Amino acid sequence: MDADVIVVGGGLAGLVAAAEVADAGKKVILLDQEPEQSLGGQAFWSFGGLMLVDSPEQRRLGIKDSRDLAWQDWQGSAAFDREEDHWPRKWAEAYVDFASGEKRAWLHAQGVRWFPVPGWAERGGYTATGHGNSVPRFHITWGTGPALVEPFVRRLREAEKKGLVRFCFRHRVTKLTASGGMEDGVEGEILEPSNVERAAKSSRKVVGDFKLKAQAIIVTSGGIGGNHDLVRKNWPANMGRAPAQMLSGVPDHVDGLMQGVVERAGGRLINADRMWHYPEGIDNYAPIWSRHGIRILSGPTPLWLDARGKRFPVPLFPGFDGLGALEHITKHGDDHSWFLLNKRVIGKEFALSGQEQNPDLTGKSIRGVLKRGRGTLTPVQKFINAGKDFVTADTLPELVSKMNSLTQKNLVSLETVTREVTARDRDLDNKYGKDLQIAAIRSARGYIGDRLIRTVKPHKLLDPAAGPLIAVRLWVLTRKTLGGLETDLSSRVLKDGKTPLGNVFAAGEVAGFGGGGVHGYRALEGTFLGGCIFSGRIAGREAAKLVK
Ligand SMILES: Cc1cc2nc3c(=O)[nH]c(=O)nc-3n(C[C@H](O)[C@H](O)[C@H](O)COP(=O)(O)OP(=O)(O)OC[C@H]3O[C@@H](n4cnc5c(N)ncnc54)[C@H](O)[C@@H]3O)c2cc1C
Numbered sequence: 001m002d003a004d005v006i007v008v009g010g011g012l013a014g015l016v017a018a019a020e021v022a023d024a025g026k027k028v029i030l031l032d033q034e035p036e037q038s039l040g041g042q043a044f045w046s047f048g049g050l051m052l053v054d055s056p057e058q059r060r061l062g063i064k065d066s067r068d069l070a071w072q073d074w075q076g077s078a079a080f081d082r083e084e085d086h087w088p089r090k091w092a093e094a095y096v097d098f099a100s101g102e103k104r105a106w107l108h109a110q111g112v113r114w115f116p117v118p119g120w121a122e123r124g125g126y127t128a129t130g131h132g133n134s135v136p137r138f139h140i141t142w143g144t145g146p147a148l149v150e151p152f153v154r155r156l157r158e159a160e161k162k163g164l165v166r167f168c169f170r171h172r173v174t175k176l177t178a179s180g181g182m183e184d185g186v187e188g189e190i191l192e193p194s195n196v197e198r199a200a201k202s203s204r205k206v207v208g209d210f211k212l213k214a215q216a217i218i219v220t221s222g223g224i225g226g227n228h229d230l231v232r233k234n235w236p237a238n239m240g241r242a243p244a245q246m247l248s249g250v251p252d253h254v255d256g257l258m259q260g261v262v263e264r265a266g267g268r269l270i271n272a273d274r275m276w277h278y279p280e281g282i283d284n285y286a287p288i289w290s291r292h293g294i295r296i297l298s299g300p301t302p303l304w305l306d307a308r309g310k311r312f313p314v315p316l317f318p319g320f321d322g323l324g325a326l327e328h329i330t331k332h333g334d335d336h337s338w339f340l341l342n343k344r345v346i347g348k349e350f351a352l353s354g355q356e357q358n359p360d361l362t363g364k365s366i367r368g369v370l371k372r373g374r375g376t377l378t379p380v381q382k383f384i385n386a387g388k389d390f391v392t393a394d395t396l397p398e399l400v401s402k403m404n405s406l407t408q409k410n411l412v413s414l415e416t417v418t419r420e421v422t423a424r425d426r427d428l429d430n431k432y433g434k435d436l437q438i439a440a441i442r443s444a445r446g447y448i449g450d451r452l453i454r455t456v457k458p459h460k461l462l463d464p465a466a467g468p469l470i471a472v473r474l475w476v477l478t479r480k481t482l483g484g485l486e487t488d489l490s491s492r493v494l495k496d497g498k499t500p501l502g503n504v505f506a507a508g509e510v511a512g513f514g515g516g517g518v519h520g521y522r523a524l525e526g527t528f529l530g531g532c533i534f535s536g537r538i539a540g541r542e543a544a545k546l547v548k
Contacts, residue, residue, distance in 0.1 A: 003029040003166065004547040005540075006186055006214040008173045008258065010034075011041025013508020013532035013539075014220035015152035020540025021218075022159035026547050029212060030156070030165065031186070033172035034202055034253050035194045040149040041222060042250055042509075043529055045199060047297075047353050048141030048148045048361075049119065050107075051526035053100035055139060057118050061448055063135050067100035070137070070524075077122070077131045078520025084270040086497065087486055091515035091535075094489065095527070098534050107533070110151035113142040115361060115369065117449040121525035122322065123300070125315020125440065131522050132321065136449055138526040144355040144362040148529060170194065171210060173258060176217065176265035176504060183265055183502030185213040199251040199288050216503040216543040219493070220536060223481025223509035224256030225249060225277070226289070231478050236273040239327050242476075243335035247281040247293025249353075249479035258510060262485055267493040267501045271483030271517035279326040279337060280318070281477025285386040293477040294357060294383070299349030299454045300441050302341035302472075303424065303461070307334040307409075309400070309417040311424075314436045318349075323522050326476060337474050338403065338412075340421065344466035347375045348456045352383070373453030389473040396421060396462070399469045406473060425460040480528055482519045484512030491539035505543050507535035514538075 007018045010032035021028040032039070052058070053070040074096050080089050118139050124132015141148045159165040170191040177185035190208035224230040226248055235242040263269050281293035298318035304325065305311055316325045318339065329337050341349070351358070351372075357379045360368025371377075376384070384390045391402035400414040427435040441458050444450040459466055485493050485506040491514075492500040512518060513531025 001214055002212045003027045003214045005216045005218060005543045006031065006212055007218045007220060008186060009041070009220035009222060009508070009510070010039050010167070011220060011222050011508060011532070012043035012149060012152070012529060013536035014218070015040065015149065015156060016533050016536030017218045017220055017507055017540035017543070018165060019152050019155040019159070020537055021544045022156065022164040024541065024544035025164070026544045028165055029168060029214070031168045031171040031173060033191060034169065035196070036167070036169045037198045038253065039153065042254065043149050043532065044145050045251070045354055045356070046145035046148070046529060047355065047358065048144035048529065049121070049138045049526040050141060050530050051099050051137050051524055052104050052139045053096070053137060055104055055118070057114055057116055057139055058135070058137070061117065063118065065135050065137060067096060069134055070100055071096045072129065073132065073134055073524060076124070076129050077522040077524055079522070080520045082271070084486070084516065085520065087488060087515035088271070088512065088517040088520060090489055091518040092520070095514060095518055095531060095534055099530060103530060103534070112148060112151065115140040115142055117453060119454070120444070120447060120450060121319065122523065123320045123440070125317065125320040133524050136447060137524070140361060142361070143364050144358055146355060146362065174261060176261060177211070178502060179213070183217065183504050184215060185211065186217060187211050197288065201252040201290055215547045216505060218539045218543055219258060219262055219485070219504065219506040219510055220508045221258035221510045222254045223250070223484070224254065224259065225478040225481060226252045226254035227256045228478065230256045231275065234272045234275065236275070240330035240333060243330060245335050245475065246291070247283060247475045247477045248289060248291040249278060249281065249293055249295060249477040251289040256481070259485065262493060262504065262506065265501065265504070266495050267504065268486045268495060268497070269484065269516070270486045271512060274482035274517055274519070274521055276323065276480035276482050276519070276523050277326060278322055278477045278479055279329055279474060280339070281475040282383060282387055282389045282472065283475065285383065285388070293475060295353040295477055295479070296339070296472065296474070297351045297353050298339065299450070299456070300437065300444050301345045301349055301456055302339040303420060305338040305340055305417065305420065306332060307336055307411050309338070309412040309420070311420045315440070317437045317440055329476065335476065336407070339472040339474060340417070340461070340469070342461055342466045342469050344459065345456050346380065346470055348373050349454060350380045351377060352379055391471050392468050394468050396469065399471055403471050403473070421461055425462055428458055428460055480523070481509055482512055482521070482523070483517045484510050486516035487511045487514065490542040491535055492542070503546060505539040507539035508532040511535055
């Protein structure tokens with residue numbers, strides 16, 4: 001045996017799993033195809049948003065949340081309806097218990113802290129039993145993604161000094177192997193050393209091979225979002241066609257190939273057609289990985305228009321139902337849509353996802369975060385200046401003309417846009433009215449966090465004092481894989497819904513964040529990092545228990 005446990009993939013799920021194995025006093029090898037500087041995978045780049053339920057941060061702002069409300073929301077979003085949802089549903093319930101129970105205290109004890117104003121992601125807009133968060137629950141880690149990765153890397157580096165952990169970078173697993181009929185080893189290729197910057201595409205030149213044996217294998221290799229061929233292959237049947245052009249919200253290493261490796265060994269992949277991509281992507285003017293796109297996190301005010309300038313139907317307002325908006329775009333055969341807003345709105349309502357786009361939160365700068373909600377954030381301004389997807393104008397005719405020049409397709413109708421914007425603005429003449437987006441903006445401002453830093457006072461988009469007008473072309477951005485390897489509540493990979501595949505475990509995105517799809521069809525957000533932590537912790541602890 002080369003170790004007690006082998007972990008395949010050094011993203012958050014792998015780090016957590018390996019740290020738990022080492023904490024149990026067992027020897028673990030952590031393999032990753034990428035070079036050492038990319039340790040931490042996607043989580044390092046993340047915004048660090050975590051779903052916590054009934055937290056002190058929520059209570060301080062008067063948010064009444066509970067395990068029951070969170071479970072109601074989860075079920076409304078997941079809409080589990082398949083036979084394969086047996087384990088995902090069990091995982092979902094266990095995860096909601098974790099998010100409303102031990103999660104915050106466990107992370108807090110390891111030094112993790114949160115920005116005091118929880119965000120209100122995926123607001124739904126349907127009935128109380130439908131999709132979405134009834135209350136704000138998106139807790140941004142103070143220090144964003146890097147600060148969430150740090151405690152687990154620290155634990156592993158300490159265990160490495162004790163001889164319990166061995167890191168093998170540039171080791172790409174291509175096969176699970178068995179002895180005595182029991183999968184307990186891995187084989188693969190050693191890739192040439194690489195000094196690319198963190199998360200940049202690294203070479204795939206093979207310089208050797210390897211074979212390793214252990215008593216248990218934990219697969220934590222991430223999703224498929226960086227592999228657009230796989231995304232297209234698995235594109236859900238009810239979502240039209242995948243756009244011809246998409247951006248990538250994840251690094252190239254999120255290649256999904258390890259899913260096939262486990263499938264070939266007999267593990268079952270379920271819910272492969274469930275994915276969580278974003279319709280609000282913009283092209284990154286300073287890309288790190290291939291087709292690098294950034295997601296806009298918008299407050300509720302911008303008008304969302306299709307490629308022709310027609311407003312999206314209710315409740316597809318920014319931040320309400322991401323997948324619903326995506327479906328609206330792809331079902332119409334489009335590859336882009338538009339946000340229409342003005343300078344006042346962008347100043348308060350636009351943020352960007354990702355740690356590098358939030359230097360104030362990532363750098364733990366109190367002075368920096370106090371500027372939030374008081375004018376355009378510097379990273380957003382950089383996109384306005386250098387990005388390809390923003391146009392600005394003083395009048396609607398000028399704006400539409402610029403939108404059409406940008407796409408070179410002349411699709412946007414000035415008549416349609418004028419009608420949409422003036423009708424919407426006219427509905428503001430009373431304190432009440434029929435436009436549900438305006439009603440939603442008024443309701444959002446009932447939450448102090450939104451009123452302070454996220455949602456502008458309702459006003460006419462054409463008010464010259466709030467201008468100039470801005471239009472942003474939005475691309476589809478691939479990100480999360482909701483389906484995955486089917487696992488039981490011990491994180492053991494299953495062959496057929498019942499029988500474990502040898503001593504193989506899976507956690508994190510490759511396992512659909514638990515069970516093979518803990519989110520069902522839709523996510524409440526902030527549930528992916530938490531899903532990696534929860535499933536990685538279980539996989540590590542259960543694998544360690546199995547070791548003789
Ligand atoms: C910009 C950005 C912002 C995000 N923001 C949030 C957020 O605010 N909240 C939230 O909940 N989620 C967020 N996410 C999602 C979350 O970060 C990911 O879902 C999560 O980190 C996935 O972790 P993982 O360990 O499962 O996989 P990964 O991080 O993808 O790690 C998998 C690792 O496995 C390695 N690997 C793959 N195949 C092999 C192989 N065959 N052999 C060896 N190694 C292999 C890869 O190189 C990689 O290092 C964000 C993601 C991004 C990119």
